[in-house]
Amino acid sequence: MYQILLREDLVPGIHLFKVAAPKVASKAQAGQFVVIRIDEKGERIPLTIADWDRAEGSVTIVFMEVGTTTHRLALLKAGDAINDFIGPLGLPTHIDKFGTVVCVAGGFAVATIMPIARSMRQKGNKVISIMGARNKDLIFWEDELRSVSDQLIVTTDDGSYGRKGLVTEPLKELLEGDEEINRVIAIGPSVMMKYSALTTEPFGVDTIVSLNPIMVDGTGMCGCCRVSVGGETKFACVDGPDFDGHQVDWDLLFARQRSYLDEEKCSFDQWQSQMDSK
Amino acid sequence: MAKLNLNRVPMTRQDPKVRGKNFDEVALGYNEEQVKAEASRCIQCPKHPCTTGCPVDVDIHDFIKAINEDNFAEAVTIIKNKNSLPGICGRVCPQETQCEAHCALANKDAPIAIGRLERYVADWERQNNPSTTPATDKPKPTGKRVAVVGSGPAGLTAAADLAKMGHDVTLFEALHVAGGVLMYGIPEFRLPKEIVQTEVDYVSSQGVKLELDAVIGKIDTVDELLNSGFDAVFLGTGAGLPMFLDIPGENLNGIYSANEFLTRVNLMKAYLFPEYDTPVSVGKNVAVIGGGNVAMDSARCALRLGADNVYIVYRRSEVEMPARREEVENAMEEGIIFKFLTNPKRFIGNDQNWVTGMECYEMELGEPDDSGRRRPIAKEGSEFTIDVDVVIVALGTTPNPLIAATTEGLDTTSRGTVVADENTGRTVKPGVWAGGDIVTGSATVISAMGAGKRAAADIHAYLSEL
Ligand SMILES: Cc1cc2nc3c(=O)[nH]c(=O)nc-3n(C[C@H](O)[C@H](O)[C@H](O)COP(=O)(O)OP(=O)(O)OC[C@H]3O[C@@H](n4cnc5c(N)ncnc54)[C@H](O)[C@@H]3O)c2cc1C
Ligand SMILES: Cc1cc2nc3c(=O)[nH]c(=O)nc-3n(C[C@H](O)[C@H](O)[C@H](O)COP(=O)(O)OP(=O)(O)OC[C@H]3O[C@@H](n4cnc5c(N)ncnc54)[C@H](O)[C@@H]3O)c2cc1C
Numbered sequence: 001m002y003q004i005l006l007r008e009d010l011v012p013g014i015h016l017f018k019v020a021a022p023k024v025a026s027k028a029q030a031g032q033f034v035v036i037r038i039d040e041k042g043e044r045i046p047l048t049i050a051d052w053d054r055a056e057g058s059v060t061i062v063f064m065e066v067g068t069t070t071h072r073l074a075l076l077k078a079g080d081a082i083n084d085f086i087g088p089l090g091l092p093t094h095i096d097k098f099g100t101v102v103c104v105a106g107g108f109a110v111a112t113i114m115p116i117a118r119s120m121r122q123k124g125n126k127v128i129s130i131m132g133a134r135n136k137d138l139i140f141w142e143d144e145l146r147s148v149s150d151q152l153i154v155t156t157d158d159g160s161y162g163r164k165g166l167v168t169e170p171l172k173e174l175l176e177g178d179e180e181i182n183r184v185i186a187i188g189p190s191v192m193m194k195y196s197a198l199t200t201e202p203f204g205v206d207t208i209v210s211l212n213p214i215m216v217d218g219t220g221m222c223g224c225c226r227v228s229v230g231g232e233t234k235f236a237c238v239d240g241p242d243f244d245g246h247q248v249d250w251d252l253l254f255a256r257q258r259s260y261l262d263e264e265k266c267s268f269d270q271w272q273s274q275m276d277s278k
Numbered sequence: 279m280a281k282l283n284l285n286r287v288p289m290t291r292q293d294p295k296v297r298g299k300n301f302d303e304v305a306l307g308y309n310e311e312q313v314k315a316e317a318s319r320c321i322q323c324p325k326h327p328c329t330t331g332c333p334v335d336v337d338i339h340d341f342i343k344a345i346n347e348d349n350f351a352e353a354v355t356i357i358k359n360k361n362s363l364p365g366i367c368g369r370v371c372p373q374e375t376q377c378e379a380h381c382a383l384a385n386k387d388a389p390i391a392i393g394r395l396e397r398y399v400a401d402w403e404r405q406n407n408p409s410t411t412p413a414t415d416k417p418k419p420t421g422k423r424v425a426v427v428g429s430g431p432a433g434l435t436a437a438a439d440l441a442k443m444g445h446d447v448t449l450f451e452a453l454h455v456a457g458g459v460l461m462y463g464i465p466e467f468r469l470p471k472e473i474v475q476t477e478v479d480y481v482s483s484q485g486v487k488l489e490l491d492a493v494i495g496k497i498d499t500v501d502e503l504l505n506s507g508f509d510a511v512f513l514g515t516g517a518g519l520p521m522f523l524d525i526p527g528e529n530l531n532g533i534y535s536a537n538e539f540l541t542r543v544n545l546m547k548a549y550l551f552p553e554y555d556t557p558v559s560v561g562k563n564v565a566v567i568g569g570g571n572v573a574m575d576s577a578r579c580a581l582r583l584g585a586d587n588v589y590i591v592y593r594r595s596e597v598e599m600p601a602r603r604e605e606v607e608n609a610m611e612e613g614i615i616f617k618f619l620t621n622p623k624r625f626i627g628n629d630q631n632w633v634t635g636m637e638c639y640e641m642e643l644g645e646p647d648d649s650g651r652r653r654p655i656a657k658e659g660s661e662f663t664i665d666v667d668v669v670i671v672a673l674g675t676t677p678n679p680l681i682a683a684t685t686e687g688l689d690t691t692s693r694g695t696v697v698a699d700e701n702t703g704r705t706v707k708p709g710v711w712a713g714g715d716i717v718t719g720s721a722t723v724i725s726a727m728g729a730g731k732r733a734a735a736d737i738h739a740y741l742s743e744l
């Protein structure tokens with residue numbers, strides 16, 4: 001059992017847990033993830049490691065409520081425990097001195113891009129971060145991300161805070177600008193990653209995305225997470241989750257993510273009716 | 279000598295029509311009367327050839343003699359002397375090619391049903407002696423620490439044996455449940471998980487510390503284990519990497535590896551969805567590609583989950599199928615449709631990216647290949663299409679590269695298996711042993727167990743000299 005040491009509600013529907021997992025904390029690196037299972041009947045789901053504290057032996061995850069597991073997770077409090085917390089899984093993000101790196105984060109991924117931006121900065125890169133949210137109420141960790149970036153641009157879809165529009169607009173402007181951009185890391189909803197990659201492609205700037213297909217074990221044993229990159233089938237959990245965004249077959253990823261729409265709905269409805277009757 | 283009794287006592291099984299709809303065990307086991315009748319057929323051959331067919335040399339004639347003397351406790355002791363997992367082996371060993379094939383009565387087509395007797399004895403023990411506390415006194419601690427990686431039959435056996443010799447053993451398992459393929463692969467209706475759990479509990483009761491959720495290579499590498507106080511490491515991580523066909527359309531939705539399908543069903547209990555939260559798609563028409571135990575298990579799970587038509591698509595003919603005979607017969611009885619000499623060419627999908635069809639070649643058999651089986655050759659122009667909405671690829675597995683990739687100085691083959699001495703399990707890396715599917719590629723439960731046992735003995739010898 002892995003105890004939740006701290007819970008923070010970042011914005012409605014997005015929560016942070018700090019979990020006691022000393023062994024995972026001792027090995028965690030930017031870009032890796034854990035697979036969690038709440039309890040005996042729960043599903044195994046992957047969540048990115050948003051931070052870690054080796055001295056304290058804790059790992060931080062940030063998650064968005066989407067379906068049954070993430071809604072059930074959101075009911076837990078500090079002091080509660082999660083049955084399984086497996087990691088660190090996947091390959092760490094490739095951190096190197098590239099020059100100027102643009103980190104683009106959509107939605108909850110502000111949390112997941114934090115350790116990457118931090119590591120890139122520590123390596124001596126100039127880090128420009130762009131964070132986007134649907135509206136002002138969904139903005140979190142603006143100051144945190146600014147503290148690990150040389151420059152920060154905030155966008156909201158409706159213009160209620162920062163620049164109005166999508167993250168791809170300032171991204172395009174940066175690419176068109178005078179400063180040479182050496183690498184782009186884009187993490188967030190799949191569509192946002194796809195369009196970020198499409199934006200950078202004409203400029204020939206290496207663009208790394210963190211793919212989020214459905215997973216089961218997260219150790220390379222089932223093949224559920226297979227994605228197509230550069231025409232080759234890869235297992236995202238062991239060959240990724242980071243891949244070259246220009247090589248990803250996005251339509252395949254979107255389609256495979258929808259494999260269980262009916263079942264996910266069925267599971268959610270059943271869970272909600274259980275909650276209602278309580 | 280009394281007249282030979284060639285009437286092998288049949289095992290009661292659930293009716294095919296009923297069992298095709300539930301996950302309860304298919305073979306119901308002998309009752310006491312049946313077990314006595316079957317055991318009494320054994321003629322106690324002086325040379326007892328049966329034992330030579332058993333990879334771990336179970337003293338078969340002796341345990342059968344104990345049954346005949348009504349001494350079940352003694353029978354348990356005799357079997358457990360050599361085989362610590364009899365409840366499992368009695369159920370899933372390919373006896374027809376092992377112990378029973380060597381029985382003196384085999385050439386009369388009536389070998390003693392050794393596996394069924396073994397199963398009965400193991401079940402008798404579980405029912406009459408439910409406590410798993412060791413009967414023997416605690417061994418004297420040696421102060422030596424051993425890390426066993428992987429909790430399949432190889433790891434469980436090695437861990438239990440080493441603990442009994444007084445070593446301080448930690449068993450690391452990547453998944454959230456111990457047991458390896460016994461838990462995530464072989465379905466409940468063939469091997470009830472309660473039985474596997476009993477064996478895991480027994481191993482724990484021997485003092486083995488079980489660390490679940492521990493992916494070695496990620497959380498600690500083998501070298502880190504050796505540097506952090508473990509005197510020896512045994513690798514029993516199996517062959518868990520699924521092979522795919524590598525043909526067009528294989529990433530369509532609805533196409534599973536057998537590992538994924540069986541993991542969802544067995545480990546995650548998708549057959550109890552939505553009570554258990556992991557889903558699995560079954561659809562109406564399911565094609566399982568392959569001819570081994572894994573293919574049979576996948577097909578029979580799909581049937582139980584409600585598919586209308588379940589096909590086994592196999593590129594050779596019935597005689598070449600590597601699956602256990604008994605399970606092929608069970609599958610046929612349950613209504614699985616076998617399409618022999620058939621091999622997929624490509625998968626066809628709809629605009630939702632969901633698989634709708636599978637174009638196949640008809641095959642013919644040519645000259646024998648390296649495996650000694652006749653090589654299947656596609657007949658040009660023979661293509662035809664089968665309508666399917668779920669496909670399960672059961673072509674076999676190779677070892678997961680994680681351990682080899684993160685361990686300095688291990689020798690591996692082109693098939694990804696780790697090179698280890700057959701008799702001792704020693705690898706070329708000092709302090710590291712390996713056994714089971716990680717060394718042999720997909721094999722059997724009993725051979726993995728045997729490898730675990732031999733390695734434990736050699737590790738013990740090594741540690742005694744440290
Ligand atoms: C490497 C990786 C890192 C991720 N990191 C984060 C993170 O830091 N924060 C976060 O909020 N989300 C993250 N996700 C996504 C997260 O795993 C899903 O939101 C979660 O599984 C949804 O489960 P659910 O039961 O709540 O919803 P469901 O109703 O089951 O599913 C809703 C959506 O989640 C996807 N999904 C469902 N089951 C799985 C599964 N087993 N594996 C992956 N996706 C699934 C489906 O495609 C569907 O679109 C990550 C995914 C991956 C692969
Ligand atoms: C569906 C199916 C049906 C079968 N039917 C039969 C049958 O009827 N009869 C028969 O004799 N054999 C059968 N087999 C084969 C048999 O199950 C295997 O040969 C046997 O389980 C191999 O044992 P093992 O201990 O080597 O590995 P496994 O049972 O594969 O166990 C390996 C364990 O190691 C864990 N692991 C892997 N990597 C790591 C890591 N890096 N860190 C920590 N842990 C790790 C895995 O999660 C797993 O639990 C079947 C196999 C399958 C898949």
Ligand code: SF4
Binds near residue numbers: 378392724
């Ligand atoms: S362990 Fe397997 S091969 Fe050996 S006697 Fe028992 S059933 Fe036969």
Ligand code: SF4
Binds near residue numbers: 326382
């Ligand atoms: S060979 Fe057959 S008949 Fe002879 S001792 Fe063994 S089991 Fe009994």
Ligand code: FES
Binds near residue numbers: 214
């Ligand atoms: S999640 Fe199973 S192989 Fe990647």
